[in-house]
Amino acid sequence: MKIFLPKKARLIKRRAFPKLVLIMNLTVFFLVIACLQVSAVSFAQKITLSVKNVPLSATFKVIEQQSKYKFFYDNKLVKRIKNVSVDLHNASVTEVLDELTKNRLLTYSIIDNTIVIQRKKVERMEHVPDAIKVGKPKSFAHPDIEKEHMLKQVLFEAAPIIEGKVVDEAGEALPGVSILVKGTQRSTSTNIDGNFSIDALSANAILVFSFVGYETQEIDISGKTFLSVIMTESISRLDEVVVVGYGEQKKATLTGSISSITGEDIVKAPTPNISNSLAGLMPGLVTMNRSGKPGDDNSSFLVRGNSTTGSNSPLVLVDGVAEPGWQRINPNDIESVSILKDAAAAIYGVQAANGVILITTKRGVTGKPILSFTYNQALVQPTRIPEMASSATLAEYGNDYLERTGFEARWTEEQIQKFKDGSDPLRYPNTDWAGGMLKKFALQESSNLNIRGGAEKVRYSLSTSYQHRDDIIKNGLHDFKNFSIRSNIDADINDYITVSLDLNAGIDDVMEPSQTSWFYIYAANPQYPIYWPGGYPSNIPSDYGENPAITHTGGAGYDDSKVKRFNGKFSYNIRLPWVEGLGVDGYFATNDNYLHRKRWRTPWEHYGYDFDTGEIITYNGGYSSKPELQEWFTGNNSYLINSRVKFQRQFDRHYLNTFIAVEQSRGRSNTLSAYRKDFLSSAIDELFAGSAANLTNDGFSSENARRNVFGRVSYNYMEKYLLDFNFRYDGSYRFPKDGRWGFFPGLSVAWRVSEEKLIKDNLTFINDLKLRASHGEIGNDAISAFQYLQQYNLRSIGYHFGAPTLSAPQAAVYSGVSPNPNITWEVAAISNLGLDGILFNQLLGFSVDVFKQRRSNILTTRGLELPYYTGLQLPNENIGIVENKGIELELSHFNKANDFTYRLEGNISFSRSNVVDVSEAQDVPDYQKAEGHILGAGLYYDAIGIFRTKEELESKPVYPGSTVGDLIYRDVNDDGLINNADKVRMDKSVIPEITYGFNLTLNYKNFGLFANFAGQGRAWWYIHQHARVDQNGLKELLENRYTPGSMDSKYPWIPQFAAVGTDISGMPSTMWLQNAAFLRLKTLNISYDLPQGFLNQFKIQEMRVFCSGSNLLTFSEIKWFDPEGSNERGLFYPQSKVYNLGVQVKF
């Protein structure tokens, strides 16, 4: 028996983790206690204790407050006894204590003013459960009580105390499993070792074991005192709790169309950017990863495709607060991600029409601290690098081009032969620029430390993480570092009040060259080496000497952005004692982030080579002859304050959950920038070192504000008939005074068919079947503010009068957009019909949704109707209607055989928009109208061949100036001429109409496998590629180009210019429109858990090693670039293929 310490001291001693955290934790705790002390009426030694379902420790506190007594006890011991309900008035202390210890594994003794609570001594007969007959009185000795004189020996009648251990299928202890005595309020949960004990009250009680992600089990104790329970993983996930707007709901009772995944699925992908981990996992979420640039590789999201010509970005909230940089949240901190796709989003009002993504971070759980450390080291390669033409091909192409345009060929046959045979690699090289510039792989590492745990009254989840990714270019400057910390702490102040403090901070440091275009790598002339002998970067054809081996490695300077983020959130939750189920909660959140960007641009030298003398000739490169520096400071800060009154209660068969809330937010942004040039030396990159002549600075700010009232009524009858009504009355600063407030309702209903007796009794293969329907009207206000006002802008871009060199430009004032006093938000009317089911004992799960969205009042400009001569700058106006219809299907299959368990899940989503009404030029032919087509449908010439002969050229309608070798375009309007009027609107857009994913989770003994495939369909990418005499083009394009006399070349004359539409064969046409459908192995993760027995020697609770990968396989029709791109010229930092090794250790 240990010495009892005062409670608070004990608390301190128990903690094993670093002091800093402890102090922080305690400080918070004490502060909270100090601020929120609850007073109680004191009776002299007479105790009134009336509590329901509160921790035992709470009752001690009440007793302490009403008497002179202090309690001493072992936390561990008391914590097991979770919920007590007592109703005693003016009772003596002993009466109260008797009541509290009755039928519990506790005893008490009173010594002076101290009440000592101890474990009742029971003769343990573990693993021999039937040996003890429950209900028979038995006495036990107490052999090892140290201070016998201080304590009474207590004999007691053995009550049906049930002890046991809960494990998962692998035999590992499951902490946190909740155990309920069926039909009572009595409950407990398993400790860290999976053990529990509970007073079952009756020998025939039934215990209900439940745990998120596992099947709920009911076990009849039938006289047993020890239970070994194996929890099996749940397939249906019906009991899972899903985060919805301002609350949580059981999956079984969800009425809206909401997809969700847990953090566990996210951490399987080796991409520290969470926006890249969601592809294929959630039906209805369209993810588009357009770039793999370190620090700038966010995927953009669309929920259920595109429904507006305006902003189509969904609202993303982290723990209820908009958090810029959410993509960089430590993946290990994420508890779940939910997407509200239908009327369920209405609760977010005027910002929610494009759907809402809710990210929830992990919180602490009661139990001993679990320290988890994860380390990932990955090798990153580009998914695809385009294959460029060889020197010889480019030379032949150049000759063709020059001769075609009336000039002399530049290369002789002999020279071309030398390019081909490599006999004179110095003068006639064939440089593979990408091959020479890029490393085999870039490095990416991420590490994460997470500590979660909790005492009886305080729970915490603390984490810190670090990520780093370097450049794929040799000595490349691109670099990304991210550091973040998060602390979520919950404290129960008393039985009624819980407060939480969430703090998180992060730093993103994105470094890139000041000149980043991949054009200079792809288009670099292979007839030049990267370096001349001696390592001198060559003078390849470019405007300013942009040899990428210089510009991408820092020779042109750098562009460094550092973002510091800080988010704080204080929340409270108060259960009002007077009415059961009534409570208030709310939070105050602040968000600060600061950007410091520094762009340092330096001139450089590049070199020519005299082949005869071997002399190196130095040339100046760069955008200025001396270094220059620009710096920006941008600070954004905002707060959000929120408060609600809620009521939740089961009335017999009726369940009601409702709340009403108010929220307001305000934000401000300030920017300050400064610029100097003509630095004497590039040794110091600080403003002071620049010239004092021609220095500039700038600054501006903006503000925003929102306020709203919102609420919800959820009702169900026996969880069979469900109804949910959401609304928000939302005020947005963006609109004129009398048009700021809008009402956004959402209604959804569901019928759990499977709960009907008829089905339950007869169709037993149906485990669950639910029919859902919803309709809501939601807003979108994502436009710039104040468009109802006439504004005049002031910029220093006016004329510079006076002598030319001395004058700075005069200030210029010009009008902004024309005022639109009637401006208001977009309205999305969203209807959804869904069917969820689980059949055949969970061998098949499915969910189908069909939806229709009608977006009206679309905020767009009448740009296509506005003649340029009006000089107007148009504001957004509420014009245009787009309908978007679609279907989503989700299937799952779960099974196990011997040691195998596996889950197969697949989803596919299709959505098609239809422009009902849009602002467009009225005098264009019908086949060019945007109305009646999908959003983003482009105008293309229909390329129907290549002119091969002069006769053909003369016999067909041509685009003026066409020559043999140019594309033949279809004369759509049959006017004998090809011109703009022959472009046709095509239902082809780079935004996919179909997205799908399927994944397999497989477990065999200690091995685990997760494979996630994701893909898209019905997407087209217009890729405009070109080449010039000195700028390289794609190998495939140049090798299969039209050459004079060719009767079967795949391509026409290769376009010359990047500028779209100036080259006859390069104009937007079906020739260059490519099918961007793809399927890729987005994530593969293979893990192995080291055997428990082995780990026990090192006091390691769990250790998992895993290898994982991202984008390991890609199948697509587009071969030139990664098919997920969208840049017309293919100029983007290539997406990442990741090979990762990781280890996770839990202590």
Place this chain on the structure above:
Amino acid sequence: MTLMLTISCNDDFLEITPSNSYTEAVVFDDPNLATSHVNYAYRMIPWGFIRPLQLARMSDEISGRGGGSSYWRILEGHATPTFTTLLNIWTPDGSYNFSQWRPIKQANEFLAHTAESALDKDILDRLTGEIKTIRAYAYFRLASFYGGVPLITKPFSLNDDWKVPRNSYDEVMNFVFTELDEAIPLLPPEYDQANRGRLTKGAAMAIKARALLFYASPLNNPANDKSRWQKASDAAKAVIDLGQYSLYPDYKELFMEAGAWNDEVIWARPTNSEIDREARIEQLFYPNGWEGFGQVHPIQNLVDDYEMKNGLKIDQEGSGYDPQNPYVDRDPRFYYTILYNGAPFKERTIETFLPDGKDSPGGLVSSWNATETGYYPRKFITEEVSGIGWETSNPPWIWFRYGEVLLNYAEAQFQLGNEDVCREYINKIRSRPSVDMPPVTESGPALWERLVNERRIELVFEEHRFFDVRRWKIAEDIFSEDRMRMYIWKDPDSGKLSYDVRLLHEANFPPHMYWAPIPQSEIDKNGLLEQNPGYN
């Protein structure tokens, strides 16, 4: 509870005023802001260095790189309402952010809002004079390009009907004349040093003189109404009679930063290459051998039109022209305007010969920027800078200069039958000290030919040829001539140069192209806009 929310019902919470812009009430009553509003109008006027020498490339003066596939198709006669490239001053496209409608919009806005302005009369008058002149000049340019255009004199608002028909050419030009007549008395003769570049009385008068000349020209005056020529003559003479301007002796320096604000300049756009990317003229024009971009290349047709020093055309008997040594003894303005093979420049001579001339496609340094015609421009640029990156000079872009006014007067006088006055004024130009060409003595059609060529040479690249050839109605001949280039071969063994004039590109000028096509995008938006004939 410390966090009990107190969200009041006061809606002022959402009342935020913009912190980055001024409101209408402030702008037009404050002299500084009102001046800044006018400054922006100046800024928006399209000028000659943008898309460098846009109108010179649309003429038979100079060629731009990469002509083979883009704007050359216009010179082939293939301009269409959807393919306008350089033949467009109506809508901005791509990075080229200029349109003649932008200064008009700014002017309409200014005039509408200052009708009841509290500004001092002095400043309001001057600003009104400036902005009216800017608007008149823009309409004059539009009318010279397109013929009649919609005459818009008030700002549009969101709920107006934006569809308006074209006014006639005469209506637009008469508006120009009236407006200039109103503006001229409001404008001062000159400004202090810091305000140079603002429109003066003389500038408005020079605009009027040119506008009247165009109005009197055959294209726009098919009946050859002599009173129009008289008005043109009077207007030019009025500028001359101001006595404020004179010819600057040094023809080369006249266009360079060094000669800025000389007495010949009537209205110029000061440039600052730090701000005006288009004005980094050395970077754009320098030969590749000095790492310049070599963006434009004078064509052989222009070179051939420079007289010999003796005043004879190269193909005239006794001119002394040697096709194998073509650059000796030419009009001095040739040497001030064009860089040719052998021209001394900076530390060496220009080498446009093949196979390995330093400034030729066979050159070692950025050969992709080499000339396609054998020539580079020299007008506007200085040898004093490196030409690399931003290190360039800042030559003003001269809108109007006295030399042109003299030629305008000479032309009007010729049309009025006063050939001696015509000769006198042509010879004033030819006798500029740095030019010093023999006087012209011809009369009748031969004198007219000399006048035409004098304008071509004297005003080359200054955005005159494009309009002159059109208004004289000779474009079908002149602009249909094939564009030629000079091919120079240096025998690697003997070192001997041989010159060969070769075809650069065939050209064709169909008659409908006298007027530029109105961009189709504008017609799609406004069915009332009638396209110019021949483009449908």
